[in-house]
Amino acid sequence: xxxxxxxxxxxxxxxxxxxxxxxxxxxxxxxxxxxxxxxxxxxxxxxxxxxxxxxxxxxxxxxxxxxxxxxxxxxxxxxxxxxxxxxxxxxxxxxxxxxxxxxxxxxxxxxxxxxxxxxxxxxxxxxxxxxxxxxxxxxxxxxxxxxxxxxxxxxxxxxxxxxxxxxxxxxxxxxxxxxxxxxxxxxxxxxxxxxxxxxxxxxxxxxxxxxxxxxxxxxxxxxxxxxxxxxxxxxxxxx
Amino acid sequence: xxxxxxxxxxxxxxxxxxxxxxxxxxxxxxxxxxxxxxxxxxxxxxxxxxxxxxxxxxxxxxxxxxxxxxxxxxxxxxxxxxxxxxxxxxxxxxxxxxxxx
Numbered sequence: 005x006x007x008x009x010x011x012x013x014x015x016x017x018x019x020x021x022x023x024x025x026x027x028x029x030x031x032x033x034x035x036x037x038x039x040x041x042x043x044x045x046x047x048x049x050x051x052x053x054x055x056x057x058x059x060x061x062x063x064x065x066x067x068x069x070x071x072x073x074x075x076x077x078x079x080x081x082x083x084x085x086x087x088x089x090x091x092x093x094x095x096x097x098x099x100x101x102x103x104x105x106x107x108x109x110x111x112x113x114x115x116x117x118x119x120x121x122x123x124x125x126x127x128x129x130x131x132x133x134x135x136x137x138x139x140x141x142x143x144x145x146x147x148x149x150x151x152x153x154x155x156x157x158x159x160x161x162x163x164x165x166x167x168x169x170x171x172x173x174x175x176x177x178x179x180x181x182x183x184x185x186x187x188x189x190x191x192x193x194x195x196x197x198x199x200x201x202x203x204x205x206x207x208x209x210x211x212x213x214x215x216x217x218x219x220x221x222x223x224x225x226x227x228x229x230x231x232x233x234x235x236x237x238x239x240x241x242x243x
Numbered sequence: 244x245x246x247x248x249x250x251x252x253x254x255x256x257x258x259x260x261x262x263x264x265x266x267x268x269x270x271x272x273x274x275x276x277x278x279x280x281x282x283x284x285x286x287x288x289x290x291x292x293x294x295x296x297x298x299x300x301x302x303x304x305x306x307x308x309x310x311x312x313x314x315x316x317x318x319x320x321x322x323x324x325x326x327x328x329x330x331x332x333x334x335x336x337x338x339x340x341x342x343x344x
Binding site: 022023026027044045048051052055056057058061065075078079082083086087088089090091092093094095096097098100102104106109110112113114116118121122125126165166168169170171172173174175176177178179180181182183184185187191192195196197198199200202203204207208217220221224225226228229230232233236237238 | 245246247248249250251252253254256257258259260261262263264265266268269270271273275276277278279280281282283284285286287288289290291292293294295296297300301302305308309312313315316317319320321323324326327329330331332333334335337338341342
């Protein structure tokens with residue numbers, strides 16, 4: 005019985021992961037192409053997608069390599085860029101079933117990205133099964149790696165206009181995730197708009213010119229969620 | 244060969260922020276205001292992840308196609324379409340403008 009439930013959870017996770025997988029393909033293709041054009045050996049590119057498995061970090065890594073940055077600079081930039089995952093996995097740690105072991109948690113952690121986090125965080129269940137997250141991670145990770153291979157070996161034939169248009173895929177997914185909850189809940193509407201405004205200010209105001217994208221997103225997220233927790237304390241309004 | 248070490252180091256600094264909270268905060272119950280903050284993190288993160296990043300998503304100097312893709316995605320999402328449809332609609336919207344311009 006339990007065995008069947010686990011399998012169902014795994015498939016449910018795969019199913020909600022389909023939009024993530026669709027969104028990853030074009031970006032991973034673009035990554036494969038860029039890395040190849042930059043003269044990175046194919047084996048290293050494949051290893052990056054397999055071990056690092058983080059779009060923004062991999063792009064920045066290749067860019068910095070091309071610019072001749074030192075390894076320590078690249079490692080530091082990668083770390084800073086990924087600090088936002090501290091926030092996300094902290095939030096997720098409260099939604100995962102309590103009995104999930106530390107070994108399982110460290111395994112599942114490898115698959116947490118902006119996309120798998122937001123998709124799982126917006127599921128209605130109070131507590132999530134490890135098999136659900138495993139299914140979600142599996143489909144997203146496979147798609148990222150397959151996309152990288154496609155970019156390395158097959159993508160030269162894809163027209164530029166198609167590649168450029170596909171760049172919007174993950175943003176469209178984020179929009180599709182956010183809008184229904186914005187309609188339903190006033191706190192969600194207020195907080196996400198706050199985050200948009202704050203992040204725009206960080207991105208566009210000249211005094212914040214030195215703030216990297218990674219830090220802008222982290223700060224905008226913390227500021228908006230803090231204001232949200234202050235104006236909508238627990239128990240007042242359901243999210 | 245040294246590139247392999249770089250990749251491994253990048254993998255480690257990417258993995259640490261993903262792993263530490265998930266493993267260390269097991270069975271830690273946070274105070275209610277922190278919980279509320281955590282509940283809002285996904286929505287705040289989504290807002291910040293979408294904008295203004297989306298404006299450059301279809302390449303530099305392709306603002307029009309990004310805006311069109313956004314509009315299509317927003318409309319489909321407002322009508323509660325399936326997430327895959329929202330993604331495909333966004334791509335199609337951006338594609339049409341990219342072809343026309």
